Amino acid sequence: MAPSKGRRQPPSAEELEERNTVGINKETVTNTTSTDYPGNYPDEEHAWDKEYFRQNFKVQWHQNEQFEAQFSLIGVDASIANAFRRILIAEIPSLAIETVYVNNNTSVIQDEVLAHRLGLIPFTGSKKGIREYMTFWRKPGEGEDSYATTFDNNTVSLKLAAKCTHRKDAPKDSRDPHELYENAHVYARDITFEPLGGQPKYFSGDDAIRPVNPDILIAKLRPGQEIDIDMHMHKGFGWDHAKYSPVATASYRLMPTIRITAPILGADAEKFAACFMPGVIALEPVTRQEARALGSGYEGHEGEMKAVVKDPMRDTVSREALRHPEFEGKVKLGRRRDHFIFSIESAGQWDSDELFLEAVRILKKKAGALRPQVTNMVYAF
Template sequence: MAPSRAGPTAEELDQRKIVGINPETVTDTTNTDFPGHYPGEDHSWDLERFRNGFQIEFHHNDPFDASFSLIGVDASIANAFRRILIADIPTLAIESVFITDNTSVIQDEVLAHRLGLIPFKGNQDGLKNFLRFWKKPEPGVEPTLYDFNTVMLSLNVECTHNPKASEDEEDPTKLYNHAHVYAKDIQFHPVGRQKKYFSGEGAIAPVHPDILIAKMRPGQAIELTMHMHKGVGSDHAKFSPVATASYRLMPTITITQPILGKDAEKFAKCFPKGVIGLEKVSRKEAAQKGSGYEGHEGELKAVVKDPMRDTVSRECLRHAEFQGKVRLGRRRDHFIFSIESTGQWNSDDLFLESVVKLKEKCAKLEKQVINMAR
């Protein structure tokens, strides 16, 4: 048993959360063998302690883009959310393409690949609760297609001359009909109960109707049908619900000695706009002994305004006048998440769904551990 010792000071507790950023090195990059546990200290799990230290703060929340801070968890938990967002949340995508006619310059397999990567949207209740996963049959076995596991689409376009175009027209989109084939040309054909879930504004359609699929000229045509199925990103990237799902550690900037006047202006330029602010030294600060501001009332001083904007470029550490006056770092338990949805899910719903998926994985693991212990 490890010897007990006096509890850590507040300064020690704060320093444990910081990854040091130096001019040429990065320090304290690894956590303890068991994250959050230190020899001689009692760090047994306590729900109330975790609840008091855990926070989620949203910075902006748009349907296609969300940014929020996940505070008070280990990197393994944050990374689990990131991996689930990329690989384990189901979406709908084109899986099978049956080409009847393709006389465009794009090869069949390239055309099918382009179609598969187009993100689609539809009624959320139908996508989440009505549609189920489709199982690929064994070789030689006819696939079983139902309204709850397969969505039918078609693309039937032919390029022709536009009789209304002027003789000197050079724009192919005006000179020809269907010179450009877009995602909006894809037609959805509801089958069975799909009419109940996917109709009106909730019909299945491309998220971005102006995605260019092909360019054609008179005499060329594309005629095909498509089957859409539910899948997850671990099977293929086209099923991933996010364009990006990433996180970074919260930067920390600590000014240890006053930075004044021209140096303060230069210091602010070492960081992205909005990270460092310039304020005037107050009379109270100038009168306080040992503050470093004595006799500098009214002069500009550098203050940390918004460290979240910082990119940790270390530019300030390259200037001699700032040596010993600033300390850079990153908080190891503060993760700034960025989620960009492809459109089938709202960005904030994606994170909530990742929490549900992680809970399911934990329940499965718990069951397996119990079975192993028997």
């Protein structure tokens, strides 16, 4: 390749925007590979710079509730966004039922299925107790007593005891099991917490260990059937089992971009808006200034409804607009490569915004552990 003559002109804002956009076409996806690294463009320096990152990185919160949060990470690489997602799912510890001791189970649900259902019930309690007081339980070694490693600071004891009986005062013509039987349905709220040792100091009153949702159905019983179970809850990670994951969902998507490159008016504008999710495209009247501006494409259409982009974040990038010939050449769809819209749904032990901050802390700790190893590797060569 012959060397370039003279210094290349710096890229325009339009070119930079094009580089940072994944193209969504009718049947293909283009510009998917990252290009912001040294040597990719002649006479351009793209080495990572902390100050440049500081200026361009943004966090925008769209929703921040106790169990659900949505926010945007802007100005980061996909590898960083995916690292946060994986940490949220698998590397933030939480409590879950691990060991189930079945004393009696005459319900129609098999012991192993019942134990699995119990393990997936999310619990909550004192944040300080769960995060600081509770430590990780070690499985007893060969020859050790089954309770040799069980202590009040690594095990939470739970009890579920329910027996179905006939209600003496039940209406004779009723067919409702809730009216006919006592304990016809066993719910998560029927699980009781049995504090051990120093646990009452952290887990009492409103801070007691309890199900996040007390109305989770565990089993249905009929007269003569009984469930008598003891359970041990331990601390664990999602990489070991999904029941330890602190999130119900943790996902991200790229910010959609919609560019209307030519006027879309009247009935076409209404059809165009129907191609997207509600709220993405709005209809507005053509103003007098637009109708009088030469080359705007709106000449002579004053007052007629036109399609405009209102909220691209609502878009699901379905490509429906690209299927219709009347919109050909009038719209460009894409996604911002460095704009990640995160959605976090907490399982209950952590607030949704706390989860992201904890993921940042864990990633920072990982980077701190990796740094001296990279430094030693460089010096070795």
